[in-house]
Amino acid sequence: MTPEQFLEFARVLPEPLLLVSSEGQLLATNQPVADMLGCRRQELPGRMIFELVTESTNDIVKYLQACSSSRAMVIGSLTLRKNDGQMLVCRSQGAVIQPWSPESSALILLRLENRVVATSNFVLLNEKIDELAKEVQRRKQAEEALWKANQELEIRVEERTTALQETLNELQLTQTQLIQAEKMSSLGQMVAGIAHEINNPVSFIYGNLHHAHKYTQDLLRLVEIYQQVYPSPPPEIQKQVEEIDLDFLIQDIAKLFQSMKVGTERIQEIVKSLRNFSRLDEAELKKVNIHEGIDSTLMILDHRLQASDNYPEIKVIKKYSQLPNVTCYPGQLNQVFMNILANAIDALEASANNDNQKLTKNNPQIQIKTEVIDEKWIEVSIADNGLGINEQLHSKLFDPFFTTKAVGKGSGLGLYISYQIIVEKHSGQLSCFSEPGKGAEFIIKIPVSSV
Template sequence: MNESIDDQHRLKELEKTVRILQKKLQRSEVDRTELENASELRESVLKTVIRDLEKSHTILQDRGQALETALSDLKTLQMKLVESEKMSALGIMVAGIAHEINNPVSFIYGNLDCANDYLQSLLGLIQLYQIHYPEPIATIQAEIESIDLDFLKQDSKNLFQSMRVGAERISEIVTSLRTFSRLDESDFKMADIHKGLDSTITILNTRLKPTPVNPEGIKLIRDYGITLPCINCYPGPLNQVFMNILVNAIDALDELVEQGGMPESFVPTICISTELSPLNKVLIRISDNGLGIPDNIKDKLFDPFFTTKPVGQGTGLGLAISYQIVTEKHQGRLWYDSIPGQGTVFSLELPIDQA
């Protein structure tokens, strides 16, 4: 009796389970179809959102690129403005000084020979007197001894020679100043690179001389190629490049000497070499045996406004402008090799004739 009630109960439970499972199966089928539709829908939404994001990403990238270009253009423009302002001021000043010095020097240089002739004539006259009046009166004899006439005769030659050298040196400097400023030579023309280098060195001459800190001075070696032809270039701007590189080399050597601790045999040296490259281009190398360039700033060396010099001493424009002058104005190349602690070589490669 109990068993049959139990069986009935179990049967009822089983029937219920079957009903529930059937219902669940029905619902699963419906749910599955709807789920498939829903997943397609969401996929579509997400795809569109991703497409939108990609689009705006590209737009942003382009905008960023445009801004970077604009910034770089602005920097270049600013650099050019500063430079042209500076060069024009410097050029006017240098030209003015050169002109003002040139006139008085001409008087001196032009009259030196004349003055020498006068003196020689007077000395000749005195000698004639001495021949014809071998026994001068006591007063004259005393004066001859007092002015040491023999030495005066002998030394006046040296004196005039030295004055001539001095005057020549002044006119040489004036010529260099004019060559450097090249106010009259901003045009593209044939020029001798060696002359440009020499005029720049002349201007920098004082910085090569011995100082209390650097009693040896800086040794300059000129290793100019003999067959180097004149090249078509902008001589003024090119001199400025030489100037910038040489000043940096001198600064590096000064810094090293000031720092001290070098062996006694060390001689601070700058070497300028020129040659005609196999590709028929002019190759100029300016090397120093200074501190070299630290690796961490190598990438930034030609960046505008990058400088390692104390505030007020460097604009950070020198090498940037030089780079621009060489690459853009002359279609040449400017690069450097440097080993920290051993020195730096700046190399310029310039075409002889630009089409």
């Protein structure tokens, strides 16, 4: 390209273009270059580029050489010295348009780009990047907020679920307690009903027994007088005397009445125990004899203490102290004795079936000890020599629904309810001591007048 061709081509382009020889001589420029420098375009051709820039001649030569020997565009930086003395930093893109030959030097086209413009581009770019970064930040924050909200929601859902589960558990517990209470109250009512039904005829028999005895004694006395007055009775009477074995009858009838008396007294005792156990009429606080409660409970459980085909008899050893009457809810306290004694019997039956329990197998026993601790407290201890309880189960004993018994056999509420009755209703204490294989001991401590 000749300088003329170049000028023709560069004239129409708005960007500053220069045609330079590889030695640095300006061959042609277009108007934008003259504008940048603040001079007339015609002044520029023939001048050396070094005069127009602040960079060292050496640097410029090196740059031009790089441009002439490269096929690609070479980027450089030129600081133009304007006519008014100001400096103008430009980015330059140099491309060889006619390679060097022995006849002529290389021709290089330089395209200048004002750095200010470039900088503003950079500013724009930076702004864009900034905006993008901010957008990314915003999105991150939104994402974080979303994650947090999600977390909170999950926690809330979890809390609600836990609360619902707790409510459900409570409801189940209340339901089972109600069933248990209902069962106890039906048992109480039944026991009280039976006791009442038996009580009337027994009192009737007991009351008449005395008279029947007396009448018989009177009749026998009469017979005796007859015998004295008529020592030789006619054969008919003599025959009857022999037939009924009058001497034996006279002896035996006294014994008979005695055993009937003992029998009816025993029935009366049982009735009393049954009534004592049910204590339906005593939902209120009462001052009672604790031993009566324990004894009546034992009476109810008596059939389970007897020997059977599968189990030996369970001996009950009572070590009762002199106890003051205790102010309590007697029906509820009996329920506690019932639960603990029934558990002891269960444990003894279980050890009777266990080959490793040879010792207790032949000698199952329950020891009930009562003691006065001080003037305010009494203690009842119920100990068995059954299977005992593993240490790791101790902490669970009083939990609702904790049972080691087969399905349908234990509901796991006995000790839980007992604990509520002793600790909450009577401000007492209920504790368990046990060594596996050596039995278990439950200790009830209650204030003499707690509530």
